[in-house]
Amino acid sequence: MSVFIQNSDISIINSIKFKKRNLTVLSLGVNFKDLEGFLNNIIKNTFEFPLFFVLSTELMDDEDIEKVKKLHIDYVCNKKNEWMILKVESVAQLKLTMRYCEGFASNGFRSFMIKGESLLLDELCPSVNWNHPIEFPDLNWDKVITLIDIDEVGLTVFTDDNRINSTLKLLNYIPKEYEIDLKNCDI
Template sequence: MKKEYFVQYSGQSIINSVDFPKDAFASISIGMTDITNDLIISLVHKMFGLPVFFVLNSMIFGYEKETLISNNIPFYEFSSDGAVIKVDSKEKLLLISKLAEELVNNGLSVFIFHGKDLSEQDLIPPKHWVDKPLVFKNLDVNKLETFLDIEEVGITIFTRSSLFDSPEKIPTYIPSDYFLNINSSDI
């Protein structure tokens, strides 16, 4: 059975939750449950390609860091349990997507950044992700094309790209095992 999702323009509170220039980025919300690593992999491949950067604010189970080290995946550690990981291969994407899926399904957010000339140090999040708006002090937003905030209840896309800057364009990027609820969408 297909999983249902809806796509809408983000509400003002979501738009204001991140300190980006409001006129430069479109903000689209995708409501869905059952965020899987296959969904994350599909979105990355269809929307961006590689490289992308994953920001894990918390690796709460402890084994995530061990997994990165044992698989020789370099990461930038910005707190005792937070990491920024440059994903530039299919193998890394598969492994990091699995970690992201577990974190998201346990109530944490995971960020994915795509842009030009980004570095791990650019993407250090604030110490407290609950503080709004989120401010990435080191990030030159002119380098950023798209930012995904993946949560247990869906995904928010902040983008400059004309390829996915409206709800009508998003279904192209969602895998076919998800079903679009047109009645709940801004389409």
């Protein structure tokens, strides 16, 4: 199985309601079942800590919460207990979080990674409705550098980061052990 990177379609761009303009939006196609560990490797290669993750609590049980606590990951859950927001600050914390994100994606649930300046856990909770774009109503978009939407078909990268704001630049951060489907890439 291989990875491909494309410029995103307008429908994908409109799937998240932004209060910030001029974001580059790229789609990275990958099957997490076939490429276990891919997400951990690309996030680790691309970003510095701290990183923030928004996970659905749908598949989280008490054992998962205990693992989060054992690794000393700062987290909060929203009032409805639908979302868990984690602040990841180490390789061990990232590895556990990526395992959850890949598992959730393989089961049809979305997760989000957010990189930014002076972000607070409480402002990262999304509002998701089936007939509206995803919204982060309390998020100050001026603080956001990159938001990655992780789902069953791969990643959608919304970014202002000049290091990864084109298909060619993002390609440089994909670990070399993964095959790139150049035929289906926008390069």
